Amino acid sequence: MSRLPARLQPAWPLLKRLHRLLSVLAGMAYRPFGRLLGVRGLPRTATTASVTTAEREPGAVTLHPAGPVEVLERGPAQGTPPAHWVFEQGRHAEVPARYVLDIRDGRLVGDFGASVTPGGILDYQTSGYFGLQSWREHPVFLRPRLPEVEQHEGTLLSLTTRGTVVNYYHFLYDAVARYGIFEEAMPGERVDGVVVPHGSGYQRQILELAGIPGPYVQPRADRTVRADRLLVPSTPNQDLLAPRSATEWLRKRLPPSGATGTPTHLYLSRGQQPGGRRYLQEPELWPLLEQRGFVMLDPGTLSVQEQIDVFHGAEVIIAPHGAALTNLTWSRPGVRVLEMFAGTYVHLGLWTIAEAIGGVHYRYLVGTGVLPEGKEPTGIVDDIDIPVAAVLAELDLLLGM
Template structure:
C-alpha cells in the first residue's frame, strides 16, 4: 500500500529547496543582468467562444487565453555561464532567475550551483543558447527549440556565433537528423555536458511565440517540407514500444483491424527519420492518433486535411488543436476508454465504435 505521506513530504521538500535557492543563494535581477534586444507581443486571436474540446482541455485553454504571448531575445554580458540543467544564466557567479525560456506557469529547474564557481570552463566570445526546459521532447524541440534560430537570424547575429545544445538533446535521433539535413548551415553546434557550465562574454537567449505560423513556415522551408494541395492519404500515429510515455492501447489488435478496414496506414514516428516524418506528414490528408508529441508533425502539412485526436481523460493540452487551426485543418476529438495507471502514462482502450463512426464521416 502506498504511503499517504510520501507526496506531501515530497512537496514540502521541494518548497524548502525552492525557498533556500531563491532566498539564500547569490542572485541578480534579470532586468539588471540582461539587455532586451528584441521583443514582440501579440494578441491571441483565439476568440471568446471555446472550441469543441474536452472539458479538461477547455479549462487549460481558458488559462492560456490570459497568458502573454511574446517573442524575445535577451543578451547577457559576462563573465557569464550557462547552466547544464536547462539553460539558466549566471552572471559573475550569481544566478539570474527567469533567464530560461520558461513560459508562464512553468517552474525553472534547480541549477547545478557548484559548476559555476570555479573549475575549467570552455570559454567563448559569444554563444546562442538553444537550451529549453523540455528540450528533448519532440513537440517542444520543433515548437520551442528550433525556432530560436529564426530569431537569431532575424536579428542578423553572425554565423560565427555558435549555438549551444545539451548532451541529452544531442543524443536524440531527431537532433542528429536535423544536423544531417543542414539545418544549422555553417554555424558551430556546441554540445554542453551534463555537468558542464559553458562560459561566454555574451550569451544570447531567444524565445519565440508559442504555436506560430511564421515559425512553422520557416521550419518547413528550412527542413524541405513540400506543399501538397491534394487531399492525401490517411495515417494513424501509433505509440510504439519506444515511446517515452507508455500511453498505449490495450485493445491494440482491434485498433489495427479498424485502421486496415478503412485503408488507414499505421505508422510509428519513432521508426522514421526526421526527413521521412516530414515527407509522410506533409502528404497526409487525415491524421488519427492519441495525444502525444508525434502529432506535432502536423505543422509540416501545408494543404487540406483533418486531425482526429484521441484523449485520455485529464491528460493533454490544446497544442495540436492550435496547430491544426494554424494549418487550416479540420479538427475532431474522441475520448479513450478505461484508463489504467498514473495519468501521464495510463494505458487505455480506443473507443472503436466512436472512432469508426468518425472515420466514416471524415473519409466518406
C-alpha cells in the same frame, strides 16, 4: 518525467511538489553564499523579465529586439467532451515580443539552459522550467553551487531550454525555432558555437536540414557553459502555444522534398508497452481502420525528411497523443486530425500547431479518467482507454467536417 522509473510515475504530482519545495528551501540556504563561490556561485536573485535584467546590468547585458507581441485567438477546439477546459484555456493568449539577450561573461547552467549574468542574476524569462510558480522553485537552486564550469572563448548562441535534450516536440519548437529569432534580431551575426542538443540522430538531421551551422556544444546536467559572450533568444513556446512565427519559420526552413506516393490516411501507433501512453484498444481498432485504407506508422522509424514528406502528403491522421504529432507542422491546410488522450492528461500543444497552420480540421477525444480544472496533470504517461465505437464515431464526425 520520462526519466522516472515506471514504479514512481504514479507519484509524479507529489514528487513535483516536493521538488519545487526543496528548490525553494535549498535556494534560501545556498543563495547567500553565491558571491563567495565565484563563477560556480548560485544566482543571488532573479528577474521575471529580460528587459529588467538588461536594465539592472547595463554594462554586461543588452537586449536586441526582434518581432512584435503575438496575440493569439484560436478555436474553439472541436471534440469529446465538448469545450474541454484545457483547450478553452488555450484559446486566447499573448506571446511576448521576441528578442535576443546578449550577456557578456554569461553562464548557461545545466541541460535546462538557465541564463545567469556575471552579476549573479537568473534571467527567469529565458530560463523557464516545467510547472513552476516562481523563479525561487527553479531547479538551479537545488545544488549548493553550479555544476563544473566549461569556459568558451568568443560568442556562443544558446538554443537549449527545458525538455529540448530528450523530446522531439521541445527540440523543434523550443530549440530549433529560436534560431529564427536570432536571425531576426541580429541578421548577419556570426557566432563561434551553438549550445544545442545534438546527441541523437533526429537532432543532427534537423540541424542539418535547417542549416544551423556548428560547432555544437552539448548541454549537460553536470555542466555550466561560460562564454565571453552568450546570446540567448527568447523562449516564446514556454506555454506550448506554438506561435505562428515559430510554426511558419519551421515550415519554410524545413520544406518537403516533393516526394510523391506517400500514404494519405495515417494511424500513428505508440506500440503496446504498458505505461507508454499506448491506446489500449488498438488491436481491436486497427483491422477496422485498415479496411478504411489507413496505414499504421511509427514516425520514429523514418528519417526526419521522410516524416516531413509523409505528413505533408497526409489527408487524415489518427493518433494517441505524443510527440510524433509534432510533424503536423508540415501538414497542409485541409488535413483532418483526430488526437486521443487519457482523461488524466490533456495537452494543447499539437492543437495549437494545427491552429497556427490554419485550415486544419482537428478533433480531440478524451478517454477515461479525470483531470480537474486548473490542476497539474496526474497521468502524463497513462494509457488511453477509449471504446472502439467511440473512436469510429469521432472519426465519422471528423470526416464530415
